[in-house]
Amino acid sequence: MMNFDLTDEQRLLEQSVREWAGKEVAPRIRELDREHRFDRTIFPQMAALGLLGISVPAEYGGAGMDYLCLGLASEELEYVDTSLRVVLSVHVGLNSLTLLAWGTEDQKQRYLVPQAQGTKIATYGLTEPAAGSDARGIQTVAIRNGDRYRLTGEKIWISLADVADNYLVFAWTDLDKKKQRDPSGMSAFIVERAFKGFSSATLTQKWGILAGNTGSFKMEEVEVPRENLVGREGEGFKIAMFALDQGRYTVAAGATGLIRACRDASVEYAKQRKTFGVEIGSHQLVKEMIAQMESDYQTSRLLWQRAGWLKNVGRRNTRETGLAKWYATVASERAAGDAVQIHGANGYSDEYPVGRFYRNCKGAVIYEGTREIHKIMQADYLLGYRSDRPPRCELPAVSN
């Protein structure tokens, strides 16, 4: 039988994240956003709530919650601000869950445990100045020398780049395959900020997610021990794509929260503002925008929850997660545009939150697979140009 009810644990998690973000972050977010300031004090607070290791099993220092809880937390965090959800996306989704599935026991002890406990912050470095959607175009190389690799390259547009401790980095280990753009020549590594030759910077020209940190990092002949190779040599591209299945899931759920935030702000405003002698909510064209937000919210929520359910039962979900991410992010852009519209000129001022929602939503239509890349993927599944084989490593299923 189908069951759309949340479990007690899921409801409690949803409630506690909602309360924490509403009480601790919502009152300050406008100032943080205005000042382009990332507030590091949210890390210990998120750690105390168990969020930094939310779906990591207790044996690796995590809260041991299921993947639906990860989605619920993402939705609640982005309801308040996208920068909060981004922390879950890169630290938990892209990095820690990838180590959980692909890491050695030694890597889990050395990296996953402190990350899940929140004493170390982690992120994911695939994008480079000349390669985003076209991940085979990356130029970073890892040259093997005995029991070490020497990494040289530059990553850009990396969330938390200037504040993280640990980086999941993708580089070519086979230079012939690099020339042929054969992705089986790519490998994945754990790189620490503390390694010699590593440097990072913050991107200061960004116009959205201003309360978040986005930056770049450079590796100049950074020596990485062989024990930090994730998976086997040549599995890097597969690992990068596996990580995106988890990151995209949090992005989908987060965008769903943003749609809900647009809906709630619009309903409130539509009942306060009057034109032509009546509340603007009584105009049919305003109702249409609000109704569309509700439809987009409910549809997006069903889509990410289906993907979360598939993760819980241990089934491949690249297709479903991609659809959820594509739909919810595009819908969030529609919702944020209409929320500004409903607020009229007030929506064009940062006295109201909807302008921030409008700036923040666009990033997610670009990162973790652009709108166009996701469209192509969904069409390719239907046309039979694309199918998924089981990866060598999978997320552990969870039972409720």
Ligand SMILES: Cc1cc2nc3c(=O)[nH]c(=O)nc-3n(C[C@H](O)[C@H](O)[C@H](O)COP(=O)(O)OP(=O)(O)OC[C@H]3O[C@@H](n4cnc5c(N)ncnc54)[C@H](O)[C@@H]3O)c2cc1C
């Ligand atoms: C706020 C923010 C945070 C980010 N965080 C991270 C992070 O933590 N880690 C990380 O590795 N990266 C991160 N990124 C980078 C992000 O993943 C890339 O920007 C994204 O993959 C797109 O790459 P690009 O910007 O190089 O655009 P391009 O790939 O150059 O694309 C430009 C345009 O061309 C279109 N296009 C490209 N190829 C095709 C095609 N085959 N068919 C049709 N259209 C196409 C795209 O859809 C897009 O509209 C972040 C980006 C942003 C904005």
